Amino acid sequence: DVKVTQSSRYLVKRTGEKVFLECVQDMDHENMFWYRQDPGLGLRLIYFSYDVKMKEKGDIPEGYSVSREKKERFSLILESASTNQTSMYLCASSPPSGLTDTQYFGPGTRLTVL
């Protein structure tokens, strides 16, 4: 079974803090994704990565950066957290396109920025 884990289920940070959200997958997947989910807006793609050290912007990358130094780990970084980044953050992984196009999600991190 594919397992995607996220470092925290709940996180509370203060405005201006640097925040790191970690995601680890154990299935040797090439592709990894970061989303945020807000009521009424659904899941929105922040960044994704096709391979180690590769990253591409999604639909809402502003205020975020990512790091993928190892294949199994994809980190989302909020350089200076703001209250409008309070949200549920979901990480996902998937094998290369063509094998299967499904994504496997972690349990999510609910981030509150005060």
Place this chain on the structure above:
Amino acid sequence: SQKIEQNSEALNIQEGKTATLTCNYTNYSPAYLQWYRQDPGRGPVFLLLIRENEKEKRKERLKVTFDTTLKQSLFHITASQPADSATYLCALGVGGGNKLTFGTGTQLKVEL
């Protein structure tokens, strides 16, 4: 503009009935469409995938149809059970690389 629309209002049905959820999209040409289930406080879980050249897919009590002319997918759960209560998300495969664009989801409540 590009849009994916799912019923924003919750769907309440009685146990044993068939639940039908709708996903409509505009200004997309998806190679495939997927349905996910999401329980409160958890990540989405994949249910079914249907490709642009397929009309219908089934898996146990689940059935998905895909009409690229109408730009619509219907998701059916037959013989629904209270355990089917969850939010169901449709997602379009666009742009390659396993990238998905999600709808906002429809909450289904199956009552005894």
